[in-house]
Amino acid sequence: MRLFRQKMPFKALIGLLIVIISISGAMFAPILAPYPEADVLGRAWAAPSAGHWLGLDNLGRDVLSRLLYGARLSIGLSLLITALSFTIGVFTGFSAAVLGKTIDMILSRAVDLLLSMPALIFAMVVLSVLGTDLAVLIVTIAILDATRIFRVSRSLAMNIATLDFVEAARLRGEGLWWILRREILPNALAPLVAEFGLRFCFTFLFISALSFLGLGIQPPNADWGSMVKDYSAMIMLGVPTVFYPAGAIATLTIGINLLVDWLVSTSAAKH
Amino acid sequence: MLTLVIKRAALGLMTLWAASVLIFAGTQILPGDLAQAVLQNNATAENVAALRHDLGLDRPAVERYADWLGKAVRGDFGTSLINKRDVSSDLAPRLYNTLFLALYAAAIAVPLSVALGILTAAWQGSIFDAVANAVTLLAISLPEYFLGYLLIKWVAVYWGLFPVLASVTPETSFSGRLYMAFLPMLTLVLVIVAHMMRMTRASVIAVMSSPYIEMALLKGLPKWRVVVEHALPNALAPIINVVALNLAYLIVGVVVIEVVFVYPGLGQSMVDAVAKRDVPVVQACGLIFATVFITLNMVADILALVSNPRLRHPR
Numbered sequence: 005m006r007l008f009r010q011k012m013p014f015k016a017l018i019g020l021l022i023v024i025i026s027i028s029g030a031m032f033a034p035i036l037a038p039y040p041e042a043d044v045l046g047r048a049w050a051a052p053s054a055g056h057w058l059g060l061d062n063l064g065r066d067v068l069s070r071l072l073y074g075a076r077l078s079i080g081l082s083l084l085i086t087a088l089s090f091t092i093g094v095f096t097g098f099s100a101a102v103l104g105k106t107i108d109m110i111l112s113r114a115v116d117l118l119l120s121m122p123a124l125i126f127a128m129v130v131l132s133v134l135g136t137d138l139a140v141l142i143v144t145i146a147i148l149d150a151t152r153i154f155r156v157s158r159s160l161a162m163n164i165a166t167l168d169f170v171e172a173a174r175l176r177g178e179g180l181w182w183i184l185r186r187e188i189l190p191n192a193l194a195p196l197v198a199e200f201g202l203r204f205c206f207t208f209l210f211i212s213a214l215s216f217l218g219l220g221i222q223p224p225n226a227d228w229g230s231m232v233k234d235y236s237a238m239i240m241l242g243v244p245t246v247f248y249p250a251g252a253i254a255t256l257t258i259g260i261n262l263l264v265d266w267l268v269s270t271s272a273a274k275h
Numbered sequence: 276m277l278t279l280v281i282k283r284a285a286l287g288l289m290t291l292w293a294a295s296v297l298i299f300a301g302t303q304i305l306p307g308d309l310a311q312a313v314l315q316n317n318a319t320a321e322n323v324a325a326l327r328h329d330l331g332l333d334r335p336a337v338e339r340y341a342d343w344l345g346k347a348v349r350g351d352f353g354t355s356l357i358n359k360r361d362v363s364s365d366l367a368p369r370l371y372n373t374l375f376l377a378l379y380a381a382a383i384a385v386p387l388s389v390a391l392g393i394l395t396a397a398w399q400g401s402i403f404d405a406v407a408n409a410v411t412l413l414a415i416s417l418p419e420y421f422l423g424y425l426l427i428k429w430v431a432v433y434w435g436l437f438p439v440l441a442s443v444t445p446e447t448s449f450s451g452r453l454y455m456a457f458l459p460m461l462t463l464v465l466v467i468v469a470h471m472m473r474m475t476r477a478s479v480i481a482v483m484s485s486p487y488i489e490m491a492l493l494k495g496l497p498k499w500r501v502v503v504e505h506a507l508p509n510a511l512a513p514i515i516n517v518v519a520l521n522l523a524y525l526i527v528g529v530v531v532i533e534v535v536f537v538y539p540g541l542g543q544s545m546v547d548a549v550a551k552r553d554v555p556v557v558q559a560c561g562l563i564f565a566t567v568f569i570t571l572n573m574v575a576d577i578l579a580l581v582s583n584p585r586l587r588h589p590r
Contacts, residue, residue, distance in 0.1 A: 118297075120290045120565070120568075121294050121565045122523070122565075122568055123527075125530075125545075125561055126301070126561075128549045129302060129558070130301050132548065132549040133554065213419075213531055217531065217534055218546070218550055219546065232421075236420075236424060239439075240432065240439050242433075246424050247424065247425075250420060254421050257416045257417070258417075
């Protein structure tokens with residue numbers, strides 16, 4: 005199979021397949037899921053049966069349905085946050101590189117400050133005051149994530165901004181927005197796409213970890229991280245339900261990593 | 276040399292100070308009234324005003340910050356908002372537990388990963404190399420809790436080898452601690468060995484491709500001598516950096532692992548405190564984690580300076 009006029013190796017194909025399955029599971033959850041996500045259908049921890057392929061959970065809800073609906077929240081939210089953090093990070097990173105001097109220094113120092121602490125610890129400090137509201141969660145993670153993207157896009161733009169065609173555009177009197185969008189962005193796109201995959205993975209794991217700690221997405225909404233938390237207690241008795249959401253998280257992460265590995269190697273080969 | 280080290284240490288102290296400002300600002304100046312948040316449903320105007328006064332929220336933020344930092348440096352983190360107990364004496368045994376787990380994991384992970392990294396680099400392209408790479412890639416991709424539950428399911432429940440829950444108490448003996456904390460330690464080791472081994476391998480391989488190594492090989496030196504005596508000293512700086520970064524990562528990983536294994540450490544306290552909005556405890560935990568993280572990063576840079584003469588004379 006070919007994508008972007010490049011032949012895809014076997015590993016990347018597997019990655020692509022995992023990602024496509026996960027996304028279609030999330031998109032078509034209402035059609036695919038046999039039951040609504042929050043309906044109590046029987047005894048708690050009922051074993052898998054013909055009616056319930058993966059059994060029932062701690063409150064007697066269908067695990068398969070919750071897994072499918074959970075994909076919507078886990079993947080959808082990670083995509084939203086990554087898109088938001090990219091918008092912030094790429095814009096500030098490019099601006100810092102193009103404008104230089106004072107603005108670059110202020111932004112870089114601010115980013116250094118945010119990076120001086122582990123993201124999880126800082127997120128927990130903020131969530132303790134603002135509460136685990138969905139909007140708070142999105143903005144906090146997006147800003148923390150944007151710091152990493154700022155670094156990458158700044159160093160990319162630094163190299164591009166010194167090239168002659170950017171200088172020419174400046175002398176022509178083009179504005180900042182035009183230079184960022186028409187001169188810098190197209191030339192930085194390939195590495196940024198690979199970075200998007202990496203950051204998505206990171207955000208996805210980060211939200212899942214927060215939900216697992218009980219500080220992320222709050223019930224009754226299903227998401228994979230909080231499903232792991234809810235189902236973990238039964239592992240002592242040998243009920244393997246916890247491995248469905250945890251396995252889903254792990255599989256999607258591996259899939260994206262395989263895909264990103266390939267993107268990185270092809271974009272590196274081009275330069 | 277000495278001035279460079281002092282400069283780096285001063286930078287570390289400044290970063291630490293900045294982090295303390297950030298933690299304080301994060302919990303105090305952000306929108307949302309703390310007193311209101313703590314009281315929630317009981318928030319009558321009088322109650323809120325009384326609690327604001329008790330917490331000192333009616334004083335200017337800078338004054339409160341100076342007060343908080345001054346006490347924190349001396350080990351006094353105030354009293355918990357939830358159970359009114361002294362935060363420092365509550366957290367001290369938990370800090371010990373967390374450090375114990377982190378050091379336990381590091382003591383096994385660091386030699387193991389450096390040795391594996393060198394071996395895979397020396398036998399690059401062999402089956403051993405391929406298998407080690409596949410396993411570590413898998414370990415990197417799996418979330419910590421997934422690895423933790425896999426180990427619980429197989430090692431603890433199925434084989435019955437180690438306890439499922441690492442509920443150590445202050446009375447637990449040292450060997451008892453080693454035994455009870457075995458599974459959380461193993462989970463942490465799996466996660467960080469993967470990172471450290473891959474980076475060690477990459478940096479040794481990078482050095483191995485330089486001309487002087489080819490020279491040594493052509494001279495007829497045995498391969499192990501080339502790797503250990505010629506390649507390793509030059510690969511040391513990046514390896515030290517990676518080791519320190521991963522030890523810093525332990526600090527974050529430990530939060531999740533402690534929750535998985537119900538291990539009574541600092542991370543678990545912080546998670547509980549965040550859920551209950553117990554701000555003094557969150558601040559204390561945040562500051563301790565940040566201190567360890569920043570110190571490890573600083574030590575990494577200083578060791579890299581010491582191990583690499585070229586860095587000592589920046590041009």
